Amino acid sequence: MPQTTIYVAPRLAGTLGTIPPAVATVELARLFGRSAALAGISLTVEMGRTVALLGPNGAGKTTLLRILATAIRPSYGSLSIDGIDALREPELVRGRAVYLPHATGHYDDLTADENLRFAATMFGWGQGESAEVCREALETVGLSEASGGRVGTFSAGMRKRLALARVLIARPSLLLLDEPHAALDGEGMALVDRLLGLWKEAGVTVMVASHQAERVTSLADATVRLEGGLLAEVSGAGVSAGPVGASQRPRMAVAGMDR
Amino acid sequence: MKTRILGFVALAAVIGAAINGLFLVPADLNQGDAQRIMYVHVASAWIAYASFGVTALAGLGYLIWRDLRLDALALAGAEVGVMFTAFAIWGGMMWGRPVWGVYWQWEDPRLTTTALLLALYVGYLLLRRLTDDPARRAARAAVVGLIAAVDIPIVHFSVIWWRGLHQGPTIGDPSKILHPSAPLLFVMALLAMLGAFTLVWVYLLIRRYQLARLDWQREDDVRRGRVEAARHVIVGATGAEEPAG
Amino acid sequence: MNDLRRGLAVALAIARKDAISELRGRQAAGSTLFFAALVLLLFGFALGPDAQRLADAAPGLLWLAIVFGGLLTVARLHQLEADDGAFEQLALYPIDRRAIYAGKALAGAAAMLVLGALLVPVVAILYAIPIGAAWLPLLVAVVLGAIGFAAVGTAYAGLTVRMRAREVMLPLLMLPVVAPLLLAAVQATSAALSGDPLGELGSWLQLLAAFDVIMLVVGAGTYAFLLED
Numbered sequence: 001m002p003q004t005t006i007y008v009a010p011r012l013a014g015t016l017g018t019i020p021p022a023v024a025t026v027e028l029a030r031l032f033g034r035s036a037a038l039a040g041i042s043l044t045v046e047m048g049r050t051v052a053l054l055g056p057n058g059a060g061k062t063t064l065l066r067i068l069a070t071a072i073r074p075s076y077g078s079l080s081i082d083g084i085d086a087l088r089e090p091e092l093v094r095g096r097a098v099y100l101p102h103a104t105g106h107y108d109d110l111t112a113d114e115n116l117r118f119a120a121t122m123f124g125w126g127q128g129e130s131a132e133v134c135r136e137a138l139e140t141v142g143l144s145e146a147s148g149g150r151v152g153t154f155s156a157g158m159r160k161r162l163a164l165a166r167v168l169i170a171r172p173s174l175l176l177l178d179e180p181h182a183a184l185d186g187e188g189m190a191l192v193d194r195l196l197g198l199w200k201e202a203g204v205t206v207m208v209a210s211h212q213a214e215r216v217t218s219l220a221d222a223t224v225r226l227e228g229g230l231l232a233e234v235s236g237a238g239v240s241a242g243p244v245g246a247s248q249r250p251r252m253a254v255a256g257m258d259r
Numbered sequence: 260m261k262t263r264i265l266g267f268v269a270l271a272a273v274i275g276a277a278i279n280g281l282f283l284v285p286a287d288l289n290q291g292d293a294q295r296i297m298y299v300h301v302a303s304a305w306i307a308y309a310s311f312g313v314t315a316l317a318g319l320g321y322l323i324w325r326d327l328r329l330d331a332l333a334l335a336g337a338e339v340g341v342m343f344t345a346f347a348i349w350g351g352m353m354w355g356r357p358v359w360g361v362y363w364q365w366e367d368p369r370l371t372t373t374a375l376l377l378a379l380y381v382g383y384l385l386l387r388r389l390t391d392d393p394a395r396r397a398a399r400a401a402v403v404g405l406i407a408a409v410d411i412p413i414v415h416f417s418v419i420w421w422r423g424l425h426q427g428p429t430i431g432d433p434s435k436i437l438h439p440s441a442p443l444l445f446v447m448a449l450l451a452m453l454g455a456f457t458l459v460w461v462y463l464l465i466r467r468y469q470l471a472r473l474d475w476q477r478e479d480d481v482r483r484g485r486v487e488a489a490r491h492v493i494v495g496a497t498g499a500e501e502p503a504g
Numbered sequence: 505m506n507d508l509r510r511g512l513a514v515a516l517a518i519a520r521k522d523a524i525s526e527l528r529g530r531q532a533a534g535s536t537l538f539f540a541a542l543v544l545l546l547f548g549f550a551l552g553p554d555a556q557r558l559a560d561a562a563p564g565l566l567w568l569a570i571v572f573g574g575l576l577t578v579a580r581l582h583q584l585e586a587d588d589g590a591f592e593q594l595a596l597y598p599i600d601r602r603a604i605y606a607g608k609a610l611a612g613a614a615a616m617l618v619l620g621a622l623l624v625p626v627v628a629i630l631y632a633i634p635i636g637a638a639w640l641p642l643l644v645a646v647v648l649g650a651i652g653f654a655a656v657g658t659a660y661a662g663l664t665v666r667m668r669a670r671e672v673m674l675p676l677l678m679l680p681v682v683a684p685l686l687l688a689a690v691q692a693t694s695a696a697l698s699g700d701p702l703g704e705l706g707s708w709l710q711l712l713a714a715f716d717v718i719m720l721v722v723g724a725g726t727y728a729f730l731l732e733d
Contacts, residue, residue, distance in 0.1 A: 029486045033391060039489035071592050073394060073732065075482065090732075095598025103589030109525040121517040122597035124510070150528075229489050322729055378680035386677065389668055395732075399663055402726040403677060406659065409718055410681045417684040417711055420704075421691070 004140040004195075005133075006202040009096045009173035012082050020083025022047040022174050022205035023068060026242060028077035029229075030063050037063040039229035040077070042242020045207065045222075047082070047173070049238035050200045052216040053209040055226035061209040062102065064226065065176040068207065069099035082173055095123070098172035100180060104163040108152035112143055112162050115151055119166045130169075137165040141191065156183035164195065175199060177208040181215065193219060262465050269462045272455035276448070284448045293357040298452040300350030303343045304373055305453060306460045308411070310340030311376060313464070314383070315408030318401030330397035331471035332464075333404060334387065339463045341380040343456075347373050368418040375414050379407040393478065511603040518594075518607025519614070525584050526615060532580055537619055540573035541626050548630055555632055562631040563693035567686055569627075570620050570649065575675050577615045578657030581608060582665040591665065591731075601728035605658060609723065612654030620646035633697060641696035641705055648712035649689040655719035656681050662730045688712045 012020065023045040030038040038060045045051055053061050066072050067079065070090040079086045081093045106115050116138065120130035138144050141161040151159065160183045167175065180192045189212070196219050199206050210216045217223055222236025234241040280298040287294035313336035320329040351370045352362045365371060383403050390396035526533045547565045552558055558565075585591035594604060624642060628635050635642065660677050664670040692708035695701075 031482050031485060034485060036486045036489035039486050069596060071596060076486065091598075094596055099596060101589060101592065103592075105588050105590040105593035107521060107525060107584065107590060108588065109528040109530075109584075110521065114521075114524070118517055118521050119597075121513060122594075122599055124598060322726070375680050375683055382677045382680060386673065389673065398729045398732060402659065402663060402729060405726060406656065406681060406719070406722055409722055410684065413684045413711070413715055413718070417687045420707065420711070421687060 002139045003136060004168070004198060005136060006198050006204070007169070007171040008202050008204055009171045011173070012084070019047050020080070021045060022049070022082060023207070024080045025068075026078045028064070028067060028074050028079060030060075030067060030072070031075045032063075036229050038067070038074070041226075041229075041231055043224065043231065043234070044240045044242070045205060046238035047205050048200075048203045049221045050196065050206040050208070050219060051236075051239055052213070052220035052223045053207055053226065054213055054216075054223060055232070059226040060229040061226055062178055063229075065099065065178050065207065065209060066101075068174070069097050069176050070094060071099060071101075095170070096172060097174040097176060098167055098170040100163055100167050100175070100177045102178055102182070104159040106151040106154075106159060106162060109150060111148050111150055112138065112154070112158075112165075113147040115162060116147075116165055116169065120169050123170050125169065133169050134165075137168040140168060140195075141165045142187075157185060157188055160184055161188065161191075164192070168195070172204055175204055175206045175208075177206065177210075179210055180208060181210055181212045189215070262462065262469075265458065265465070266462045269455065269458035272458050276452040276455040279451055280448050284444050287445075291357070293354055296350050296354040298449050300347055300354055301369075301449060302453040302456045303347035303350060304369055306456050307340050307344040307347050307373065307376060310336045310343060310460065310464075311380065311404075311408060311411070312336075314340065315404045318397075318404035321397050322401050325394075327393065327397060327475060328472065330393075330400065331475060332468050333397075333400060334471050335464050335467035337380055337383050337387075337404075339460060339467055341377065341384065342463075343460070344373060344377045344380055348377060365421075368415060368422060371418050372411065372415045376411060379410070383407065393475070507600070511600045511606070514599045514603035515606035515610060518604060519610040522581055522584065522608065522611035523614065526581075526611070529584075533577075533615065536573050536576045536580070537622055539576065540569045540619060540623055543569045543572055544623065544626055544630055558631045559633060562627055562633050563690045563697065565631070566623060566627045566693065567649070567689050569623055570616065570646075570689075571653070571679075571682065571686060573619050573623075574616050574650075574653045574657060575678065577619065578612050578654065578661040579665075579671075579674055581612055581615070581658075582661040586665050595731040601731055602724045604731070605662075605724045605727035608662070609651075609654045609658040609720065612658050613651045616650035616654055617647060620650055635697075638696040638699075641700075641709070642693060644709060645689055645692040645696065645712065648709060648716055649685060652685045652712060652716040652719055653682060655716060655723050656685075659723040659727055659730070662727060685712065685715050688715065 021044050023043065025041055025043050028038055028041040028043075029036060041060075041064060053064070055061055063072075067074050068081065068086075070081075070086055070093050073087065081097055084092045084096075086093045107118070110118070113134065116134045117130055120134055125133055135144075138147050141164050143158065143161050143165065146154070146158060151162065154162070160180075164180070167177075181189045184192065193215065196206065196208065196216075200219070200221075208216055208220070220236065222239040223233070224231065224239060225233035231241050276298070280295050284295070286292050314333045317329045317333035317336060320326070321333065348370070351367070351373065355364060355367075355370070356362050363370065383400060386403055387396055387400050390399055544565060547561075547568075548558065551561055551565075582591075585594060595601075621643070624635070624639075624646070627633060656678060660674055660681075664674045664677070667673055688708045688711045692705055692712065695705040695708065
């Protein structure tokens with residue numbers, strides 16, 4: 001088993017020394033054109049928990065993860081990550097919240113090594129350390145030999161592994177994984193499971209959306225099920241759903257046009 | 260109510276300034292009656308630039324404070340401004356034909372700059388139309404508005420230098436009207452028209468802004484309605500079980 | 505100070521990545537150059553065969569070709585990011601977004617500088633323009649023009665890369681804004697080629713430089729807002 005170092009973001013102090021929740025959303029909603037991908041999610045996740053995010057296609061799992069990653073803004077509602085108001089100060093959230101999307105986001109004309117070294121610079125690794133950090137990450141995901149090849153020639157599984165390597169060289173406090181098992185073979189999926197275990201041990205909060213329900217729920221502390229853009233089920237340790245019932249019209253505020 | 264009064268006052272002012280410019284003020288010795296168009300052309304042009312300034316500043320304000328009301332103001336400035344810009348160009352062309360013999364002269368800095376202003380406005384409005392999400396639309400529009408606004412002075416200077424090199428015509432120089440030696444009556448007529456146009460501009464801005472706010476509120480109602488509808492689908496489907504949150 | 509150094513490192517890393525992609529990327533850069541040269545050829549058909557008329561028009565035609573090629577170039581540099589969703593990743597790193605702008609603008613300026621420099625001999629041959637001692641001021645004009653175009657182009661390409669109708673929106677937004685750049689660059693080129701009889705070369709170059717600085721500042725300041733969704 002290759003050595004795998006997990007880097008974690010420094011803890012932020014909450015008010016009065018309490019630990020803020022990793023994720024706290026209030027009535028999070030998001031529209032795309034006519035359809036509401038999220039119709040009001042109020043969820044709290046304790047720091048250090050691994051949460052399985054389940055639900056059918058179109059339930060809103062990806063949208064929720066993208067909002068938590070600050071990749072997109074919600075249409076309505078509020079959100080805090082590690083106690084930081086993610087809508088007011090998203091730049092403080094970046095780097096702490098690391099997102100593994102469906103699309104792997106690589107540069108096809110660059111080699112795996114060049115892609116990862118670029119990501120290392122973006123994550124703040126200095127020239128000296130980045131070589132070692134990348135080498136270790138590539139070894140962990142099993143791409144050491146292929147690291148000199150152009151990503152454009154990679155299979156979907158290899159691209160996924162490289163994306164995992166990129167997550168490994170980040171220093172997150174919150175990990176948002178969208179279908180990490182997808183496109184991977186049995187060995188690859190076992191790798192993801194092993195990493196999930198390592199992250200949990202290191203105290204990183206993980207939210208993982210997956211169709212591999214059984215795999216993920218066995219590793220997770222809690223399960224959140226989405227349906228039609230709403231919370232259908234919230235169970236397990238360290239997560240709780242918000243107080244608003246569906247019968248009440250939620251108080252949705254948008255900056256500048258408070259009614 | 261106050262706006263309606265403003266509207267009537269503006270209308271009266273324009274009629275008054277128009278009568279003044281058309282009939283009361285004497286014609287220019289060189290250009291004849293055609294010169295009267297200048298009162299309208301120059302006044303429109305100034306308002307067109309001022310309106311774009313409003314758009315740019317409101318956009319900047321949006322970027323700083325994220326208040327969508329500022330975006331509504333920016334939109335108002337752009338739509339009202341594009342009208343005045345088109346009007347200014349038309350006036351310039353109408354003036355140019357009898358005086359220069361042609362509709363267009365490249366070396367007239369006001370005409371060329373105003374034509375470019377029109378292109379910038381149109382681009383701005385098209386951009387808005389092609390973006391659905393309100394926040395994204397406001398941000399993109401603000402950026403375009405700012406870049407265009409800083410561009411205008413550069414355009415103006417470059418065209419003036421351009422003209423300076425090629426010794427433009429001095430007869431039929433539209434800026435003659437602003438020359439210190441212009442007859443006082445001409446200057447007064449211009450200022451009167453400018454004042455009237457300013458009133459019209461402010462009136463139109465207010466109305467357009469109010470409309471933009473109403474539009475936004477309607478759009479917001481529709482959006483919230485869609486979110487609401489999505490919530491009730493689930494409640495309906497699972498019956499007794501209310502979804503948490 | 506540390507922030508500045510970090511920002512610089514990020515910008516350089518981005519510019520370097522773009523440069524490598526350009527050099528390796530399936531001849532896309534070369535195609536753009538060829539397209540621009542083709543445009544110059546076509547101008548010959550449209551305005552020729554009177555050699556004097558072509559020679560008079562040469563500075564303008566050169567810069568029009570640079571502008572058309574430039575539109576393709578800045579669009580392509582942002583398209584690099586759009587292909588695999590890399591843009592979203594880039595926007596999520598813990599980096600100053602002005603550094604992203606700086607890196608992309610640097611890559612854009614470099615690409616356009618190469619484009620412009622290579623088009624000059626094409627113009628010299630097709631329109632029979634002797635360059636001679638004018639090569640230095642010409643180079644300066646190309647450098648300044650490239651920077652200015654990249655400054656605006658990077659911002660607008662970032663804006664339009666995820667839009668519908670982006671192929672038409674980018675030129676539609678850019679062309680009015682770069683009109684003064686075009687004007688100044690052509691005047692400077694013209695002055696340089698004719699030995700600067702009126703002594704205006706310096707003024708035009710200064711105008712170009714002013715355009716560059718203003719647009720770089722505004723571009724850097726507003727780029728971050730374009731990355732949000």
